[in-house]
Amino acid sequence: MQQEKNKKIYLDHSATTPVDKKVLVTMLPYFSDKFGNPSSVHSFGQEAMTGVDVAREKVAEFLDCSVSEIVFTSGATEADNLAIFGIIKALKRKNPNDKFHIITSSIEHPAVLELFKVLQEQGFEVQFLPVKANGTVDIEDFKQAIKDNTVFVSIMYVNSEVGSIQPIHEIGKWIQKINKLRLKKWQETEPKNRGDKPFAIYFHTDATQAVNFLNCSTKHLHVDLLSLSGHKIYGPKGVGALFVKSDVLIDAIQLGGHHENNRRSGTLNVSGIVGLGEAIKLLDKKTTEKNNKKIDKLRRLLIAGITKNIPNVILNTDLNQSVPSHAHFSFIGAEGEAILISLDLVGVAVSTGSACASSSLQASSVLLAMGINEEVSHSSIRFTLGKNTTETEIKKVITILQPIIKRLRQMSPK
Amino acid sequence: MQQEKNKKIYLDHSATTPVDKKVLVTMLPYFSDKFGNPSSVHSFGQEAMTGVDVAREKVAEFLDCSVSEIVFTSGATEADNLAIFGIIKALKRKNPNDKFHIITSSIEHPAVLELFKVLQEQGFEVQFLPVKANGTVDIEDFKQAIKDNTVFVSIMYVNSEVGSIQPIHEIGKWIQKINKLRLKKWQETEPKNRGDKPFAIYFHTDATQAVNFLNCSTKHLHVDLLSLSGHKIYGPKGVGALFVKSDVLIDAIQLGGHHENNRRSGTLNVSGIVGLGEAIKLLDKKTTEKNNKKIDKLRRLLIAGITKNIPNVILNTDLNQSVPSHAHFSFIGAEGEAILISLDLVGVAVSTGSACASSSLQASSVLLAMGINEEVSHSSIRFTLGKNTTETEIKKVITILQPIIKRLRQMSPK
Numbered sequence: 001m002q003q004e005k006n007k008k009i010y011l012d013h014s015a016t017t018p019v020d021k022k023v024l025v026t027m028l029p030y031f032s033d034k035f036g037n038p039s040s041v042h043s044f045g046q047e048a049m050t051g052v053d054v055a056r057e058k059v060a061e062f063l064d065c066s067v068s069e070i071v072f073t074s075g076a077t078e079a080d081n082l083a084i085f086g087i088i089k090a091l092k093r094k095n096p097n098d099k100f101h102i103i104t105s106s107i108e109h110p111a112v113l114e115l116f117k118v119l120q121e122q123g124f125e126v127q128f129l130p131v132k133a134n135g136t137v138d139i140e141d142f143k144q145a146i147k148d149n150t151v152f153v154s155i156m157y158v159n160s161e162v163g164s165i166q167p168i169h170e171i172g173k174w175i176q177k178i179n180k181l182r183l184k185k186w187q188e189t190e191p192k193n194r195g196d197k198p199f200a201i202y203f204h205t206d207a208t209q210a211v212n213f214l215n216c217s218t219k220h221l222h223v224d225l226l227s228l229s230g231h232k233i234y235g236p237k238g239v240g241a242l243f244v245k246s247d248v249l250i251d252a253i254q255l256g257g258h259h260e261n262n263r264r265s266g267t268l269n270v271s272g273i274v275g276l277g278e279a280i281k282l283l284d285k286k287t288t289e290k291n292n293k294k295i296d297k298l299r300r301l302l303i304a305g306i307t308k309n310i311p312n313v314i315l316n317t318d319l320n321q322s323v324p325s326h327a328h329f330s331f332i333g334a335e336g337e338a339i340l341i342s343l344d345l346v347g348v349a350v351s352t353g354s355a356c357a358s359s360s361l362q363a364s365s366v367l368l369a370m371g372i373n374e375e376v377s378h379s380s381i382r383f384t385l386g387k388n389t390t391e392t393e394i395k396k397v398i399t400i401l402q403p404i405i406k407r408l409r410q411m412s413p414k
Numbered sequence: 415m416q417q418e419k420n421k422k423i424y425l426d427h428s429a430t431t432p433v434d435k436k437v438l439v440t441m442l443p444y445f446s447d448k449f450g451n452p453s454s455v456h457s458f459g460q461e462a463m464t465g466v467d468v469a470r471e472k473v474a475e476f477l478d479c480s481v482s483e484i485v486f487t488s489g490a491t492e493a494d495n496l497a498i499f500g501i502i503k504a505l506k507r508k509n510p511n512d513k514f515h516i517i518t519s520s521i522e523h524p525a526v527l528e529l530f531k532v533l534q535e536q537g538f539e540v541q542f543l544p545v546k547a548n549g550t551v552d553i554e555d556f557k558q559a560i561k562d563n564t565v566f567v568s569i570m571y572v573n574s575e576v577g578s579i580q581p582i583h584e585i586g587k588w589i590q591k592i593n594k595l596r597l598k599k600w601q602e603t604e605p606k607n608r609g610d611k612p613f614a615i616y617f618h619t620d621a622t623q624a625v626n627f628l629n630c631s632t633k634h635l636h637v638d639l640l641s642l643s644g645h646k647i648y649g650p651k652g653v654g655a656l657f658v659k660s661d662v663l664i665d666a667i668q669l670g671g672h673h674e675n676n677r678r679s680g681t682l683n684v685s686g687i688v689g690l691g692e693a694i695k696l697l698d699k700k701t702t703e704k705n706n707k708k709i710d711k712l713r714r715l716l717i718a719g720i721t722k723n724i725p726n727v728i729l730n731t732d733l734n735q736s737v738p739s740h741a742h743f744s745f746i747g748a749e750g751e752a753i754l755i756s757l758d759l760v761g762v763a764v765s766t767g768s769a770c771a772s773s774s775l776q777a778s779s780v781l782l783a784m785g786i787n788e789e790v791s792h793s794s795i796r797f798t799l800g801k802n803t804t805e806t807e808i809k810k811v812i813t814i815l816q817p818i819i820k821r822l823r824q825m826s827p828k
Contacts, residue, residue: 010458016451016681024445031438031650037430041754042763044424074488074652077680081668111670111679118669231681236445238488238652238683253667254495255532256525265525266491267430267645269652272686340455349456 008347009393013232013325013386014160014209015351019275020234026278027236030271038268039259048270055277062280063226063243064217071242071263072273076208078254079227079242080111080154082264083204086250087152087225088119091199093251098199101125102152103145105137105166106369107159112206113365116154125149134318135164135370142171146178151199157210157221161353161366161382162317163326165214168205172222175201202248208232211283212387213292213323224248230272234387235279239272291387296324298385298394303327305398310405316372316380327383330376334408339381342404348397351382422761423807427739427800428574428623429765433689434648440692441650444685452682453673462684469691476694477640477657478631485656485677486687490622492668493641493656494525494568496678497618500664501566501639502533505613507665512613515539516566517559519551519580520783521573526620527779530568539563548732549578549784556585560592565613571624571635575767575780575796576731577740579628582619586636589615616662622646625697626801627706627737638662644686648801649693653686705801710738712799712808717741719812724819730786730794741797744790748822753795756818762811765796 010018019027030051036044038052052072060067073079091100104116106128120126127145129137137155153175157168182198204225207216211233218226224245231237244250250263257265300319306329307313314330331339336352343350353364363377372380383397424432433441444465450458452466466486474481487493505514518530520542527542534540541559543551551569567589571582596612618639621630625647632640638659645651658664664677671679714733720743721727728744745753750766757764767778777791786794797811 008457012451012454012456012458015454015459016449018447018449019445021446027445031433032435033432035430035432036763037426037645040426040429040763040765041751042426042758042765043422043761044426044763045429074492074683075680077670078488078668080670109670110672114669229681231451236683236685237681238686254492255528256491256494256523258524265528266489267643267651269488269650269686271650272652272683337455344456347457349450349454349458351454351456 008349009397010349011383011385011389011393011397012349012351013389014163014382014384016231016237017234017386018388019236020279020282022282023235023275023278027271027275030274034270038270039257048268051270051274052268055273058277058281059241062211062216062283064219065243066246068261069243069246071244071260072268072276073240073242073264074238074269075240076109076206076227076229076232077111077240079229079240080109080206081115082242082250082253083225083227083244084112084115084119084152084154085253086263087202087204087248088124089251089253090249091151099123099125099149100152101127101147101150102154103127103129103142103150104154105129105131105156107131107135107161107366108154108156109160109206109208112154112156129155131164131369133371134321135159135162135316135366136318136321137166137171139167139170139174143174146201149199150201152202152204154204154206157205157207157214157216158323159366160209161364162328162370163209163322163384164318165210165321165323166205168221168223172203175203176222209323211280213288213325218243218245225250230276230279233279233283236272236275239269239276241276292324295385295387295389298389298391299324299327301391302383302385302394302398305394306401309398309402314376316367316370325384325386327385328380329383330372330380331405332376332379333412334379334405335412336378336380338408339404342408343400346400348400351384352380353382422763423811424763425797425799425803425807425811426763426765427803428577428646428796428798430645430651431648431800432802433650434693434696436696437649437689437692441685441689444688448684452684453671462682465684465688466682469687472691472695473655476630476697478633479657480660482675483657483660485658485674486682486690487654487656487678488652488683489645489654490523490620490641490643491525491654493643493654494523494620495529496656496664496667497639497641497658498526498529498533498566498568499667500677501616501618501662502538503665503667504663505565513537513539513563514566515541515561515564516568517541517543517556517564518568519543519545519570521545521549521575521780522568522570523574523620523622526568526570543569545578545783547785548735549573549576549730549780550732550735551580551585553581553584553588557588560615563613564615566616566618568618568620571619571621571628571630572737573780574623575778576742576784577623577736577798578732579624579735579737580619582635582637586617589617590636623737625694627702627739632657632659639664644690644693647693647697650686650689653683653690655690706738709799709801709803712803712805713738713741713797715805716797716799716808716812719809720815723812723816728790730781730784739798739800741799742794743797744786744794745819746790746793747826748793748819749826750792750794752822753818756822757811757814760814762814765798766794767796
């Protein structure tokens with residue numbers, strides 16, 4: 001009991017998750033026993049390749065696609081880089097003189113946002129879509145943004161900071177419609193006036209924060225490219241995957257060995273890939289529904305406790321349009337970083353936003369895009385619950401938090 | 415005893431190695447216990463970062479450099495891509511109109527060779543150095559190759575196919591001399607006629623196959639960039655490192671998060687990095703000397719047995735200029751792929767060359783560069799011994815091999 005009381009509480013599951021024991025058990029034989037290089041012809045190599053094949057099947061089943069459409073990477077960041085730079089590289093190689101328009105949202109992960117900024121510097125016409133106050137892209141804004149020379153769209157499935165779910169299915173359907181219209185118009189033009197076949201719009205989504213909770217059927221979503229990560233879904237760090245639809249051409253970014261059907265060179269990270277496969281296997285529909293319900297219940301308990309006990313709190317997560325893990329608050333008059341450190345001192349781990357940028361002192365660009373002002377932004381804390389979070393933990397956090405906020409507000413100069 | 419007899423024999427350590435049990439034990443806590451994201455501010459994150467810091471110190475100590483000069487990657491292929499494309503990207507960004515000359519050898523790993531071919535297509539002047547019959551670059555050829563506009567050299571430390579050791583220290587020293595001369599000449603020019611400061615030549619070596627056996631002090635080698643891999647040194651797959659000398663500017667290839675001092679974005683693969691650090695720690699000077707001696711003795715036993723028992727065999731590894739692991743043979747009149755498969759059927763794992771290209775049926779470009787003809791190339795087998803290889807295993811392989819070669823030669827149409 002004493003031990004339970006002293007146990008640390010982890011409410012930063014959006015930054016990373018512990019490897020599930022079942023996942024680790026599945027990985028273990030691939031370190032020192034089935035250790036072959038999957039590129040090797042002999043039985044050691046083939047044994048390792050079998051592990052990779054099984055994992056690839058699990059990922060493909062989850063994404064409702066073919067095994068040949070899965071490219072294993074070192075993580076979601078690499079998957080995003082490969083998706084975006086890979087498709088742009090292939091497009092520019094085939095059409096060096098065309099002027100392209102590409103679309104993303106203003107609340108993407110840096111692994112998408114920074115790449116679009118680089119492409120903008122390179123001369124691409126880039127549209128950064130705004131978001132509504134609840135942190136979601138407006139489908140009408142998206143429809144308006146499409147131009148005749150739009151060739152690529154990248155919108156995340158779930159925002160990592162506030163947990164908002166983007167209308168990926170709707171966007172995907174609209175893109176499909178536009179692509180059909182472009183083709184029809186071209187077919188109806190007299191052959192001698194037609195010119196080249198029109199460009200299709202390719203659609204990428206970074207689904208890193210969605211995989212634990214949402215339907216990721218690539219057919220349902222109508223996406224051409226989808227990134228995911230191992231360590232956000234109780235799998236290991238250092239591994240991820242990119243779905244590349246069979247008819248979509250991407251150029252490799254990392255060269256030298258022609259692995260993964262010429263799409264990603266480098267010896268396969270066998271144990272990592274096996275772990276990713278097992279982590280995805282654990283996300284069957286029934287388990288996911290059960291976990292979603294449980295996590296959402298605890299999140300609502302946390303929100304009720306905080307808003308009841310602490311005045312002047314703003315909940316930035318829209319409960320009707322978010323994954324169940326997220327509860328993002330602004331504690332007006334208290335400094336986010338100070339709350340984080342105070343909670344850490346009593347064994348509670350939370351975040352001020354995305355771990356990827358947590359060393360930066362800039363206000364969150366996601367919150368600014370949602371129309372939250374800089375001062376309020378700086379008072380923000382993200383709680384992200386996981387499948388092993390307990391009611392006891394949530395109650396303890398509510399109790400702990402109240403005096404911390406009170407003290408910090410008293411210390412504040414304002 | 416029966417079990418020992420049936421145990422498989424692994425003689426493909428150049429393709430990959432089993433994770434050392436000590437390495438695995440060091441990694442294990444970082445999966446489900448110390449699982450934080452090192453970018454997180456809280457104690458879970460800092461605990462993970464401590465693991466990374468310790469590993470970084472071990473790698474830096476081994477490479478005789480500062481911790482800030484180590485960039486962790488997903489493997490040697492990524493390290494090579496980052497070294498080559500990273501330095502070229504930075505050079506081109508700062509000097510878009512300069513015409514550069516770059517040098518590599520004709521026996522590099524595809525992660526170097528392919529990149530130089532891409533750069534050649536992009537308009538770089540590329541020199542692929544020939545090698546001598548023993549698979550080493552001639553230092554005089556290298557000196558001759560340097561031109562006034564040479565800015566980058568990449569030569570591997572040890573060739574993975576035949577095990578030949580390249581004169582990295584001598585090349586590094588020569589480059590240092592040229593750089594000093596260029597600077598001196600510039601300083602002696604009248605200021606008004608000087609122009610911009612002259613370009614330095616940057617020197618990269620892929621040391622993947624050297625780390626187990628050779629001195630990798632970057633100061634001794636006079637290199638600016640050095641790549642290495644975890645899984646070739648009894649560490650895990652999916653992790654590697656690039657040494658980048660403090661005064662060398664490289665542009666990141668994988669963007670989005672500014673990890674590793676803006677040189678490589680993406681959540682750190684903590685368990686992998688910890689494993690890499692421990693694997694490198696096990697390579698202390700004393701252990702390495704002991705292992706080198708033991709492995710070399712077994713290699714000589716293998717070579718003596720094969721050349722005594724089997725006629726018409728060519729040893730392609732130069733015992734005076736190679737790491738102790740490698741024994742590369744051509745069995746004239748027998749097909750390499752057939753030998754590999756026959757050995758695999760009786761539980762012996764070898765390779766026809768590099769695992770990275772083993773699915774290709776082309777003759778090895780390394781052997782061709784060494785002046786070996788295509789037919790002889792196709793009859794080749796690489797044995798690579800490891801630290802756990804035993805005398806019993808070597809003796810068994812000698813006994814097994816003789817009838818296999820005899821049978822295959824009888825089957826051969828020639």
